[in-house]
Amino acid sequence: MIENTDADGPRYHADRAMWLEVFAGIINDPENLLRTSCPNCAAVPVRVAFIGPPGASAGSGLLWCDTCLFGISISRMNVPSEFEMISTSTPVGDILEAASIPDFEVIWE
Ligand SMILES: [Zn+2]
Numbered sequence: 001m002i003e004n005t006d007a008d009g010p011r012y013h014a015d016r017a018m019w020l021e022v023f024a025g026i027i028n029d030p031e032n033l034l035r036t037s038c039p040n041c042a043a044v045p046v047r048v049a050f051i052g053p054p055g056a057s058a059g060s061g062l063l064w065c066d067t068c069l070f071g072i073s074i075s076r077m078n079v080p081s082e083f084e085m086i087s088t089s090t091p092v093g094d095i096l097e098a099a100s101i102p103d104f105e106v107i108w109e
Pocket of ligand 1: 042
């Protein structure tokens, strides 16, 4: 757990290992996506997006929570065929819009 100190005093948020565990659970069984809660604020569900060549089995992955706006980014990972891949030829600004990806805080450690 990482401690942040802000105006409201210390608060804690899930570290990267906890987010990775959540992501692994979704990759292992994509049906988990709709029932997986945020490791940070417990909101259900979390959101994912994958970016890579259409039809490829690997790409970049994003996992985030629309409620607390924390999440992680993984540069290369296996992507189950159940998930739609956003083409790498899509301009970055359009990727964010296409998948309704908010400006979330990426947890790196
Ligand atoms: Zn959350």
